[in-house]
Amino acid sequence: MKHQFVIIGGGVHGCAAAWRLADAGEDVLLLEAGAIASGASGGFGRRGVRANRRDLRELPLMRAAYRIWPELDERLGAATGYERTGGMYLIEQETTGTRGGLIAAQAHAEVQTRLGVPTEAIGRDRVLELEPAVSPAVRGALYCPLDGTADHTATTRAFAEAARKRGATLLEDREVTAVERAGGRVTAVRTARGERFEVGTALLVLNNTGAPGLLRDGFGVDLPVWRILPQALQVAPAGGPPMAHLVGHDHRPLSVKPLPDGTVMVSGGWRGRWNAGLRRGETTEEAVRGNLRTAAEVYPDLAGAELLHAAAGSPESCSADEIPIVDLVPGTGNAWVGTGWTGHGFAIAPAVAESLTAWARTGTRPDDLAPFSLARFGRIPHRAG
Ligand SMILES: Cc1cc2nc3c(=O)[nH]c(=O)nc-3n(C[C@H](O)[C@H](O)[C@H](O)COP(=O)(O)OP(=O)(O)OC[C@H]3O[C@@H](n4cnc5c(N)ncnc54)[C@H](O)[C@@H]3O)c2cc1C
Missing domain, CATH: 3.50.50.60 (FAD/NAD(P)-binding domain)
Known part of the structure; x- marks a missing residue:
């Protein structure tokens, strides 16, 4: 054939x-x-449709993706679950390595905006208007109104x-x-x-x-x-999702997003381990606990949220x-x-x-x-x- x-x-x-x-x-x-x-x-869960703090070489593709995503449901004749929630990249420290922290926020906002990804460097007051439940340690953010999420x-x-x-x-x-x-x-x-x-x-x-x-x-x-095994968790906070945006963090390994059923997806750089016998990825207790702890440090309302799902079975190439x-x-x-x-x-x-x-x-x-x-x-x- x-x-x-x-x-x-x-x-x-x-x-x-x-x-x-x-x-x-x-x-x-x-x-x-x-x-x-x-x-x-x-x-x-969902995946982030995020341009904020991507490698700059990927931004021309993200600019094109920003154009295509809103048209997809109609063009495909089926729901992708795409939502333009806006994306926040929370900042607590003055400096983080050589590329992060409040000190670098304005420069990132300007470059991203010039490359077709509208971005604002915002202070704590504006963060609280957009994300009222963040911890008192958050001092600012990079905000991309065109970022969002979709059902992968x-x-x-x-x-x-x-x-x-x-x-x-x-x-x-x-x-x-x-x-x-x-x-x-x-x-x-x-x-x-x-x-x-x-x-x-x-x-x-x-x-x-x-x-x-x-x-x-x-x-x-x-x-x-090589292969990595990203970890993803789904939790059910008693009062519903404390965040409204796709949220990442400047120095903590954390990504959180609200899901349509009132639960929250928690991830952000934590990894599972390979189970050679079963030939699949699985979570470790340590990484699950670490991810939940980090989430509650940034959103105190997530402390004690019921864990519904923990998975590290989707291998990704790095x-x-x-x-x-x-x-x-x-x-x-x-x-x-x-x-x-x-x-x-x-x-x-x-x-x-x-x-x-x-x-x-x-x-x-x-x-x-x-x-x-x-x-x-x-x-x-x-x-x-
Ligand atoms: C937990 C998690 C969270 C993530 N979060 C985000 C996010 O927020 N935003 C974002 O942009 N990205 C995110 N990603 C990354 C994103 O999901 C992946 O980059 C993307 O899905 C890769 O798509 P793919 O089609 O290349 O690979 P896959 O979806 O892995 O598809 C490859 C397919 O190839 C098949 N295959 C393998 N070998 C063969 C073979 N020899 N013959 C035939 N078929 C074969 C496999 O069975 C598989 O179905 C995340 C990934 C994970 C795991």
């Missing part, structure tokens, strides 16, 4: 790319090892369904185990079931934590990428310089890889899909993907094929 565009991975990146291509009338096959939205793009599982499924409606074929339970190459081009992929699918125009390797292994085995390419890799696979002219999202790949997914599929269709790399080239890591050896 031959398809012009073959996509590996049914997370938000693979499904968004499938939708873009199918919407443009292309012939698309997506192969997913498990179920759609069973990786980092699945699970409970619903969004990924909405992309998948919209792609199907436009004629794409999405197959689950299809782990890609090998690629075939000839003359510097990928010609086919093989699955664990022994199927073979020919690739016409392009292969998009969008299988997140599965990409490094596939590139090593298929192309002799070692990506500077890159050496903490920004994604989106590039042609070395040694090929028709295979692209997107990985290394480093815990913040969801918000930019609609914009990455727009640019990556344009690149794969036209052969010209859009400017907003230039910072994510593999060239930044030096020359990466590859196997000819």
Whole structure:
């Protein structure tokens, strides 16, 4: 069976790319090892659609994402749960390392605003107007009114369904185990079931934590990428969510967001551990306690909130310089890889899909993907094929 565009991975990146291509009338096959939205793009709660304090090289993509997110429900014909809540980055200290603290807030606000992400550096009085329940230790914030949240599982499924409606074929339970190459081009992929699918125009390797292994085995390419296990908690505070915005913190490992059912999602840099026997990530008591303690330090109303859910089972790829890799696979002219999202790949997914599929269709790399080239890591050896 031959398809012009073959996509590996049914997370938000693979499904968004499938939708873009199918919407443009292309012939698309997506192969997913498990179920759609069973990786980092699945699970409970919501993801932040955040530009605030991202690496500046990602802001052109976030500017595009700000444009696309509000149109998605209508374009996909399904609810993504996207809400423009506004985003706060709370600050307590005068200085935090070299890049944080009150001392740096005005400069960050100005640069972000110039790069298309309207941002205000605000003092405690304004913080209290927007977030009255924060701890007395909070002295200021960076406020991005265009930041928000969306339901990642619903969004990924909405992309998948919209792609199907436009004629794409999405197959689950299809782990890609090998690629075939000839003359510097990928010609086919093989699955664990022994199927073979020919690739016409392009292969998009969008299988997140599965990409490094596939590139090593298929192309002799070692990506500077590893797997992390982000922890996420859901708590039920007695009085409902004490915050109204997507909230991050300048020096504490904390991210909190209100959920539509009156509960709160708590995360922010805490990690699970890999259970080799069960072959999945799991939480540790220490990290769960630490995350809850930090949340209550910033929002005292969260102290004693009932813990409903604790998970660290969604593996995510992390890159050496903490920004994604989106590039042609070395040694090929028709295979692209997107990985290394480093815990913040969801918000930019609609914009990455727009640019990556344009690149794969036209052969010209859009400017907003230039910072994510593999060239930044030096020359990466590859196997000819
Ligand atoms: C707890 C948590 C909180 C997060 N919070 C945020 C946030 O607030 N904001 C934000 O922007 N981002 C956030 N992220 C990151 C974001 O969710 C991810 O960057 C994004 O979902 C990655 O999407 P993906 O499609 O690349 O990967 P995935 O969703 O992991 O999809 C990859 C898919 O590929 C499949 N696959 C793997 N190998 C193969 C193979 N060989 N053949 C076929 N299929 C294969 C997997 O089964 C999987 O379904 C968070 C992540 C986690 C885990």
